[in-house]
Amino acid sequence: MSEGFATRVAAAVATTGPLCAGIDPNRQLLADWGLDDTPAGLRTFGLRCVEAFASVVPVVKPQVAFFERMGAAGLAVLEEVLGACRDAGLLVIADAKRGDIGSTMDAYAEAWLDPTSPLAADAVTCVAYLGLGALQPALDLAAAGGKGVIVVVRSSNPEGRPLQEARTLATAGDGPGAAVEDMLLGEIADLNHGGLPVAGTVGAVIGATLEPSSFDLSGLGGVILAPGIGAQGGTAAGAGALFAGCPAGTVLPSASRSLLAHGPDAGALRAAAAAECEAMARALG
């Protein structure tokens, strides 16, 4: 049995400090880097990121949409970038936000978590609108391979709050049940504490710009991916306050646009990533 995803992340964070560096070749950043809006431009961008981030950050997060935008040719570039990440020893979270049911979810799990898949990553982000239970094929495959499933719980954008704060119906008694986000966090904690054969398999995406919910994140038992640092207004100090009490190496603040603005020079990008990692290490203790 492999060690769990959270253990692998904590080991990497212990070496470099805690940061998830986005690989987000959107149209604007391609232009800013002087690259063509083509698969070739995408490839240069992605491989430059890997060169810059290797050994400096523990985890990278390619945003699948920016590759999918160019169809099969874009996905072929993503396969190459994922291979370069593996060769560089970077842990990879594929930011795909997939979610479905039954044999369809089997297929998404296989695409992103099967070690023999051309798109194999160390973890994949998933959406649980169809219920966390619907993600079971991904949870099982992740646990079997020491990989992770990171479930979107609290987004950093305001449009998501009404749904995420909605109250589930109480299963017994009179009052309302938990908020949707807290229901999911509770289910994730249960999976990490005995619900799956490998602890630390399931993580949560929790925006770094939000006030805490009523759920005690220190007991989640999995990785917390916290987007919103930089361009969306999140700060290292804010992340430190929001995730106080969480075990060392379990919180991954995620920076994308603010970091990638330091490109296209790989050296400048590497220096910015190292500085951000150091700031996060101080803030998160």
Add this chain to the structure above:
Amino acid sequence: MSEGFATRVAAAVATTGPLCAGIDPNRQLLADWGLDDTPAGLRTFGLRCVEAFASVVPVVKPQVAFFERMGAAGLAVLEEVLGACRDAGLLVIADAKRGDIGSTMDAYAEAWLDPTSPLAADAVTCVAYLGLGALQPALDLAAAGGKGVIVVVRSSNPEGRPLQEARTLATAGDGPGAAVEDMLLGEIADLNHGGLPVAGTVGAVIGATLEPSSFDLSGLGGVILAPGIGAQGGTAAGAGALFAGCPAGTVLPSASRSLLAHGPDAGALRAAAAAECEAMARALG
């Protein structure tokens, strides 16, 4: 300005009857059809479906996960299948269940709804865990091109119910707000009735196996995609009762496994699709 997606669907349904035929080349069906679990097998399966369904059903729904499972090679096959659908005059809903925010959502919208994309479809399924407002880039691009965004609202699987039935917080007054699913349906109706420049742009996925919610679906103003027919227990009569009052041509019951079990012979598959379309036309009046 193009005519809206709902208008295009209604015109197609008027010719053939209402049915969305799934193109679901999962591992089991590939084996059942005597095809290899390879991109070549995927290609034969997909093109056979197009051959069988052309002129018999109004809409097909390729399940993206089964192509993504094979990485870039799988997506190249999907591009070819989508092209064959266009040539055959079939409307295509790409069942991708995508959902994100900002420039990431821009990229997903472009991948599936930009007419120049290699993956261009007539509509794409999306998930609104991050809020319906986060899907705005897809809504705008769809409206501009007479295409559709079909939002997953009520899934046919039981694991999704606690989230979908959760009560949003009331914006004023004392009592609880609408259920998450009814909030989304209300927002979709608003978009179809003036919120977007083209009526009928936004649809909803509503499982054909469920009891009605409190929302009056006859006023949705967009396409209802209703999975769960056949293998998941939904029937034509049940769909007729659930969607009574919805305007003609707006409800698309969706059948996948139960229909595809009639392959690999294209003639047998075509006959089964025609029979199902006829049954649905009777049930939905």
